Amino acid sequence: MTPAAEAGTAAAGIDARGVLDLLDALDSTPGLEMHSIAIASAGAVVAEGYWAPYSADRVHLLYSISKTWTATAVGLLVDDGRLALDDPIIDLLPGVGDLRIAPRWRQVTVGHCLRMATGHHTEAWGAAQVGAAGEPASINDLDPVVASILSHEPEHEPGTHFAYNQVATYLAAAAARAVCGQSVVDLLRDRVLIPLDVAELPWTRTATGAEIGFSGSHARTRDILALAQLYLDNGRHGGRQILSPEWVATAMASTGLPNPEGETIDWRLGYGCSFWTSQHGVRGDGAHGQFALVLPDQRIAIAITSETEQMQPVLDAVWRHLIPAVDRAGSSAADADLAARLRHLAVEAPLGAGPVTERTWQRAAGNVSSAYTGARLRPGAGGIHTLSLVRGEAVLETLVGESDWAESEWTDGDAALPVLARGGPTREGGYAADLRIIETPHTVQVRVAPGSEGVDLSWRNPPLNGTDPLWLAVRTRIPRIDT
Template structure:
């Protein structure tokens, strides 16, 4: 398959009124109410598809339709999709060992269980380890996560034990990249992005020190691509009459391969695990930290795509089951068109509240004890502009007064002695309190990859 770079025309999903696709707009509105009013949930975007069309969409300003969002572990479902293409093309064998793709490690990987870890085992989070191994794998003296992972003896026979373990997905990504001889984004471009009408120029994926996309996290993409992925899987790999992803792969990736009933106390994380997809009480999904969701509901012929800053991810799904599922029953009121119009108006005016109050006074500030992140060494406010000194770099952004000032990857609002900084290509919000020449920084949700602030955006 040719991978020559070509200009890709962005093709949006078709749009329809909710009632024309059997969706009660009142239920969607109730779901939005729940998202906005549940502690631990902060929505950033929402797309609801029914019968292939978008029937509801909204972005909470300063988030926008064209802006990519860090998907965290929802990245895993895109990695699994790359694996599906690689298997279909004979590049990767699910029943081959991970080690077989890295023969240069063979002499040093002597543990019998590690040598028996198959590609299908790591795809299903079933390497045999009982605990997350990322820190140990990253700390390996070789600097290679796959090698470090294979050096950690599994606690049980591979294939018998579920453990949500990042190096499993890293290994899947590394196997595909080794077998294909190219990165995941490059590999997926002609196979996934171009057929779905997605411009790869707006995408980015975090890489390791060997320039490999890490697979388990770090993918930045607009919400519409998340919805398109869900639609592709809902349609068993078919897109506009073309079989893009083998239907057999869709069925295999979205069935349970391993029991995860004891994983945690949340019911939608206890229903089984496929190939980088969670089986849920209703349908299946890919998801990522702080509430990034691609929920596929085959019985309802629906997809729900969400980005957010939501530590309480179970609450998001609970609200979907309570409000969205009944809305998809096809039972519509006589005045459904009026509810369609009301919902469209509501979704068109969504926004996260900015700070209100007097403008932030000019000043220079140094960190107070315990301020986060520790890498932020100075803050300056001058003429309505915020300047952050972090990790040897300088970030500048306008400060919105009673609004969010959008400065590329930053959206900032300030009032009095408080400035809120949204890293708007990620879920994250940094609160800055300024007083007496000192600042105290506090994350609303702390970035998981602990990067310099300048890297909290789509990787180039």
């Protein structure tokens, strides 16, 4: 992506007033907390903003936008002629020949998997599969997660029924790894990630070391935007044809199969190869409000990260305010107002409002994993104190800024999880802090009522893969070397 246009959105044919109205609508939507937004026109970023403490340099858990990365990896192999969408999926999975396979699985193709048309009636993924037992395996070994998936036959004939479920994309990712002999990230790196200036793509993996494919990828907002722009530009970037126009058209074309579980309009319009058909264009989206919008009619791409349980209002705001602003005359005054607004975005969070004294609390309520049994508060210098969360035999030391965000790293074995925290004593005599799991949409809220001896450790919105925050970790701890 090229840098944000200095001339502003008006020069790109977008009225900045529409973007301002969009920001107003998003910030006033109940239950929605924005983390970032970026809008590109003609391949140039024309508006970009981050709600502090979220920032341009940090990756963000994308949830099911991960499916679009996986589909892109498959697209490379299709373009190379190394696999085809009508290839039976089990023919591509190493070690499967030794299994007894139900007849319907023999009919399931790569295309069925990418299009959520495997024949399943509903979600078929079990949370235990992420942690399937087994030592890290070579690319040629039978994946125990694949074996578990194939032990359950789909309820319908493949290609006849749409059911959004995770096993479909997991199998597509497994097939891609087997065909290319690499991980999905390694397959993407030289041909997609480096050309798009995607510095890294951390990904949640199973116990065997495989990317789960359907979720778990982490990328910057600019990276999401670049992915959307790649599809908007028919697979071309920087003068190079990265994906064929034929693949792009196939990926964005709806199968026409109805979604029986679609509760709102933009989830009832059809699904392609890991792209949803929208009222405008197509999109990759991920739980809790992550979006990669591809809008060919308006010639724009949009990336959004956020935290919400209701995603349709985000799209409604884009359709209502931004779409009409495209090809509408703007003004330099509106551009200036938008630039100022984008510089001062911030999430709401507690501020310290009293002296910090040493305190110890037992866990009283909340839905953070029961492994967390209490907390201890210790005062520090410079408006930063230490909140220690007791997690079984371990203690997670968390720096909490009273007025500014303080950063810590939680660790568990080799796993590391960055956390930003702000808060302190309340005016009423209690305690409140928000612990931002900053590379995800999620926040642990720490609350102590005035006079209480119990601490409430709860999620603002719980993650999809379990309640323990450390299960979100995708980074590896770098040992400190004392000199």
